[in-house]
Amino acid sequence: MATPLTLKELSRKEELFTPGHRLCAGCGAPTVVKMVLLATDYPVIASNSTGCLEVSSCISEYTAWKIPWIHSAFENAAATISGVETMYRSLKKQGKISDEIKFVSFAGDGGTYDIGFQSLSGAMERGHDMTYICYDNGAYMNTGIQRSSATPFGADTTTCPVGSHIPGKLQQRKDMTKIIAQHGVPYVAQCSPSHWGDLMKKVRKAHEIKGPKFLNIIAPCNRGWRTQSDDAIKMAKLAVETCYWPLFEIENGVTKITQRPREKKPLIDFLKPQGRFKHMFAPENEWMLKAAQEHVDAYWERLEKEEACFAPPAPAAAEAPKVAD
Amino acid sequence: MSGTLRFIQGNEAVVEGALYAGLGFYAGYPITPSTEITELLAERLPKRGGTFIQMEDEIASMCSIIGASLTGKKVMTATSGPGFSLMQEAIGYAVMAEVPCVVVNVQRSGPSTGLPTAVAQGDVMQARWGTHGDHAIIALTASNLQDVFKLTIEAFNMAETYRTPVILLLDEVVGHMREKVIIPNEGEFVVQRLITSVPEGTDYHPYLAREDGRLPMSDFGGVHRYNVTGLVHDMWGFPSNDPTVAYNLLRHLVDKIEKRSHEIARYQEHRIEDADILIVSYGSSARSALHMIEKGRDSGIRIGLLELNTIWPFPYEVVRRAAERTEIVLVVEMNMGQVYQEVRRAVKTDRVYLVNRFDGVFISHNDIEKTLNVVMGRGV
Numbered sequence: 001m002a003t004p005l006t007l008k009e010l011s012r013k014e015e016l017f018t019p020g021h022r023l024c025a026g027c028g029a030p031t032v033v034k035m036v037l038l039a040t041d042y043p044v045i046a047s048n049s050t051g052c053l054e055v056s057s058c059i060s061e062y063t064a065w066k067i068p069w070i071h072s073a074f075e076n077a078a079a080t081i082s083g084v085e086t087m088y089r090s091l092k093k094q095g096k097i098s099d100e101i102k103f104v105s106f107a108g109d110g111g112t113y114d115i116g117f118q119s120l121s122g123a124m125e126r127g128h129d130m131t132y133i134c135y136d137n138g139a140y141m142n143t144g145i146q147r148s149s150a151t152p153f154g155a156d157t158t159t160c161p162v163g164s165h166i167p168g169k170l171q172q173r174k175d176m177t178k179i180i181a182q183h184g185v186p187y188v189a190q191c192s193p194s195h196w197g198d199l200m201k202k203v204r205k206a207h208e209i210k211g212p213k214f215l216n217i218i219a220p221c222n223r224g225w226r227t228q229s230d231d232a233i234k235m236a237k238l239a240v241e242t243c244y245w246p247l248f249e250i251e252n253g254v255t256k257i258t259q260r261p262r263e264k265k266p267l268i269d270f271l272k273p274q275g276r277f278k279h280m281f282a283p284e285n286e287w288m289l290k291a292a293q294e295h296v297d298a299y300w301e302r303l304e305k306e307e308a309c310f311a312p313p314a315p316a317a318a319e320a321p322k323v324a325d
Numbered sequence: 326m327s328g329t330l331r332f333i334q335g336n337e338a339v340v341e342g343a344l345y346a347g348l349g350f351y352a353g354y355p356i357t358p359s360t361e362i363t364e365l366l367a368e369r370l371p372k373r374g375g376t377f378i379q380m381e382d383e384i385a386s387m388c389s390i391i392g393a394s395l396t397g398k399k400v401m402t403a404t405s406g407p408g409f410s411l412m413q414e415a416i417g418y419a420v421m422a423e424v425p426c427v428v429v430n431v432q433r434s435g436p437s438t439g440l441p442t443a444v445a446q447g448d449v450m451q452a453r454w455g456t457h458g459d460h461a462i463i464a465l466t467a468s469n470l471q472d473v474f475k476l477t478i479e480a481f482n483m484a485e486t487y488r489t490p491v492i493l494l495l496d497e498v499v500g501h502m503r504e505k506v507i508i509p510n511e512g513e514f515v516v517q518r519l520i521t522s523v524p525e526g527t528d529y530h531p532y533l534a535r536e537d538g539r540l541p542m543s544d545f546g547g548v549h550r551y552n553v554t555g556l557v558h559d560m561w562g563f564p565s566n567d568p569t570v571a572y573n574l575l576r577h578l579v580d581k582i583e584k585r586s587h588e589i590a591r592y593q594e595h596r597i598e599d600a601d602i603l604i605v606s607y608g609s610s611a612r613s614a615l616h617m618i619e620k621g622r623d624s625g626i627r628i629g630l631l632e633l634n635t636i637w638p639f640p641y642e643v644v645r646r647a648a649e650r651t652e653i654v655l656v657v658e659m660n661m662g663q664v665y666q667e668v669r670r671a672v673k674t675d676r677v678y679l680v681n682r683f684d685g686v687f688i689s690h691n692d693i694e695k696t697l698n699v700v701m702g703r704g705v
Contacts, residue, residue, distance in 0.1 A: 050407075050438055055441075071438070073407060073437060073438060074407065074438075075382060075411075114381040114382060115354070115381060115382035117381070140355045143355035143356060143357055143360045144355070144360055144364070146355040146360070146363070146364070146379065147379055149381065158364040158367065159353075159355070159363060159364060159367040159377075159379045160367065160379075161367055161368050163368060163372075164372065165371040165372060166371070
């Protein structure tokens with residue numbers, strides 16, 4: 001019997017990702033992991049690619065993980081869990097194991113969008129029964145804030161530094177959620193820790209679906225985003241409310257927006273509090289704000305159209321009774 | 326020498342050296358402890374009219390510098406252990422296709438993710454044999470930042486001269502420590518790329534060596550159309566299964582470097598003229614070795630240091646000569662004896678001892694002294 005997704009019930013549940021890790025104060029990643037594991041009512045085995053989460057959650061004789069956890073290299077969390085999951089299926093077939101175990105990979109955006117993309121794509125295509133979770137903080141934060149292909153347009157990072165030559169990152173971020181959806185996997189979703197109910201429901205749903213699943217979860221990083229250390233959830237919420245990070249799922253090719261903001265806020269509400277976008281508010285960079293907003297608008301508009309494609313048809317008007325001759 | 330006095334980090338000294346040598350294209354991917362090279366070049370290279378690009382991984386970094394080098398630019402990438410592992414296939418490609426490029430590996434402890442922020446010199450053999458197949462390679466190293474600056478320029482010079490990848494094998498201590506460096510305004514020797522004199526419309530043979538063994542280049546996509554491949558190829562660059570072509574190509578690839586090891590050897594001798602005991606060391610380990618020399622000399626031990634700046638091709642002759650009149654040789658390094666084995670091959674004496682650390686802690690003169698005392702029969 002699954003634990004009801006209420007704060008009261010969840011607060012009684014054992015946390016499988018414990019406090020005491022060495023992630024920065026205010027980091028979004030541990031909150032994401034905690035929610036994912038709290039939503040999981042099965043025994044779970046995780047692989048974790050190199051990154052902030054890996055390096056800070058298991059230091060010397062301490063670990064924050066109360067589950068079997070394997071740190072792969074940077075580029076192959078999905079391949080590593082593929083091996084574990086395949087052997088599990090084999091052992092199950094041989095009757096040597098009977099437990100229903102869930103397999104999860106955790107990786108940051110660098111380990112997902114860039115160096116780990118090949119490994120992830122391979123695992124999705126082979127069809128392993130696993131859930132790959134990207135905690136997306138939009139840059140290589142572990143090595144000191146370098147751009148990744150998840151870094152939003154305009155952001156200032158150490159490898160796309162704002163200066164005389166460029167005004168921050170000039171490319172738009174890669175749309176990883178839809179790229180994985182295009183692999184034809186049964187379930188992908190975009191989530192945010194600010195909408196914990198939505199996030200946990202999606203984790204639950206993923207676990208109940210057989211085959212490869214992908215969850216892309218925004219995880220604000222106050223160091224890289226240059227925000228306050230107590231506003232990760234606030235920033236995640238603004239990302240959703242401005243439609244920078246729409247919450248949606250694609251199940252068997254059918255797109256559904258799971259949380260529609262009551263009022264779509266202007267993107268600057270999300271950009272303004274972040275130091276990495278400060279230069280975009282200079283008068284000469286007005287075009288950047290416009291370009292960023294246009295990109296978000298176009299994405300949202302398209303998402304709505306995609307959803308509408310699959311919406312149940314409006315009830316047809318009652319057919320006029322045939323008049324007998 | 327007129328120049329600018331700077332107090333900088335080792336990784337920054339690499340950047341200064343590369344810019345001095347005329348770096349035109351840099352591709353990188355962040356990894357501790359080499360990230361500063363990528364970050365600094367992201368900012369500085371475009372201002373010099375050069376091109377910086379961050380790639381999706383180290384395989385891509387290595388491949389893109391190969392592509393850019395062929396178009397006529399001096400190129401570099403920088404990484405550390407795990408990234409260096411990923412680059413290996415493309416390093417072999419650069420060896421085979423004779424593409425000049427500089428690969429900086431700021432070594433950290435391994436294998437795998439290892440100790441990302443801790444020092445090690447465990448990639449000496451990987452620099453030599455990390456990529457598959459018979460081949461020769463050049464690897465340089467340095468113990469102080471003035472030398473880092475100078476050897477970075479040398480790395481570019483050798484890459485251009487021998488049309489080969491050159492590995493600049495630094496380590497975490499050298500990469501992250503700060504020290505005084507004089508960046509000269511001019512005066513360091515910089516080798517320019519040798520461009521073919523074959524005119525447009527005339528057959529150009531990209532892999533036909535001149536009498537001196539050098540292969541003039543033609544900017545890829547420019548006036549000459551030619552083929553580049555990682556397959557065994559003839560002088561036109563076309564793949565061939567002919568055993569004679571294969572034999573001659575491999576001989577050429579190895580001989581152009583191994584037979585010129587005396588030209589490539591860079592080393593420094595400290596008080597070896599009357600030494601009874603010789604220390605052989607390199608990279609940051611050589612700093613502690615030098616400290617030991619001074620300390621030993623103060624207490625009357627006749628001890629000298631041979632610091633290697635060229636690791637590959639291994640300067641066997643240099644080591645043999647330096648050890649000629651000493652009975653005892655100590656090899657000081659931060660791995661399990663990768664250069665130690667080469668020194669044993671080079672010298673006549675059997676009394677070659679390894680002083681090492683591979684626990685992520687920087688080797689100190691105390692570590693050396695302990696072994697020295699035992700070797701000299703002074704007890705522990």
